[in-house]
Amino acid sequence: MASEATHSALPDTESASLARTSAQELSRLLKERPDADRARVTLDGQDLVLPRQALALLRDLLADMAQGHAITIVPTHAELTTQEAANLLNVSRPYVIKLLEAGDIPFTKTGTHRRVRYEDIMAYKQNQMARSRQLLAELASEAQDDDLGY
Template sequence: MTTALLGPTERQLLSDTDLQALRKFAALLGDGTSLEVRRSDHSSTVPAHTTRVLERLLNRLAEGRPVTIGSLPAQITPNTAAELLNVSRPTVMKMIRQGDLSSSMTGSHHRLKSDDVLALRRKRRAERREAALELMELGDELDLP
């Protein structure tokens, strides 16, 4: 099996041997090990957050799943926020009015900090995960004879 890493200007193909090496390296990162990069003239420790990003990326590649790498600007539009949160633009505007998201104005247009939107996305995912677990527990209780 060969997996392609696609980008706007670059394509990288990974062989099965590459994928096996990625699995081993991702497993090392997954045990909480800090990552240190050494060059002949100096070394540096990779921040924990970056290590977690690398681990997720490598695991997805090793599983043969497609990966897209991109970045967000520091400030994003309500439309982009809506896409990230998987809600409509009017819902984002409601979140702004309710104080769930802060925004600034650029002329007559709202702008949101991408970090704030991503933090809200993580929070909403955690809340959904917790609600699903509670439903599963409730279901288990109801199934008791």
Template structure:
């Protein structure tokens, strides 16, 4: 029995025409309301306060939507296949397999199987480390260029 792609079933929100502008207004309201309570008003008038974690999620989503970007929502504990990790990071599945073999990204083998699964939070941590190293290399190259040192 085949496994349906986790990324294919993820909740993806595309900004519709005019929504980036209203998302910008909402983002400014949330950003200026530091310490204020963000609430949901139900059709019957009942007000439900959003927990701080959900407020941060809404603020992050508003930033992306106001820039015209789509937002995809997945739990960080989602288990991905190496192919899905490659799709998410823009890498080939064989390269991802080498990263898993080297322990660069933690993975778990399925019982009595050659197949592996990778936790989304581990993929995101790997991506953050990779981006940090990339920024460090850019900073070194920029400093070397400013000093006239060949790099």
């Protein structure tokens, strides 16, 4: 089984519609049965038992597909190249390398190549988002104090 699954094509209209219906139904079932920790799913006459966490993940994936988004699944322990990290952060690869070399994001080296754990990239991204929200709140507060009308 692959540790990373990628589906880069955007869902067509029919797939998005089916995903929307399925996500709504799965969401309803999860709400109606909050204590259920697994579910039996039948696929081509074969019964499968799935944990609740997998069902919640499937619901979220279907909701994204319903909005027309392409889906990529990356395990949290996955190691990324600097380009993949840059893509996740929506910055340039040289900027990511500066962050790594400054110690802002932990990394390892495989030969001459830097590798970054997915969970470390996401932690950095969350910290930056929290910092941005804090600074924005401070700016808004100053604007209010200075009666700038914001």
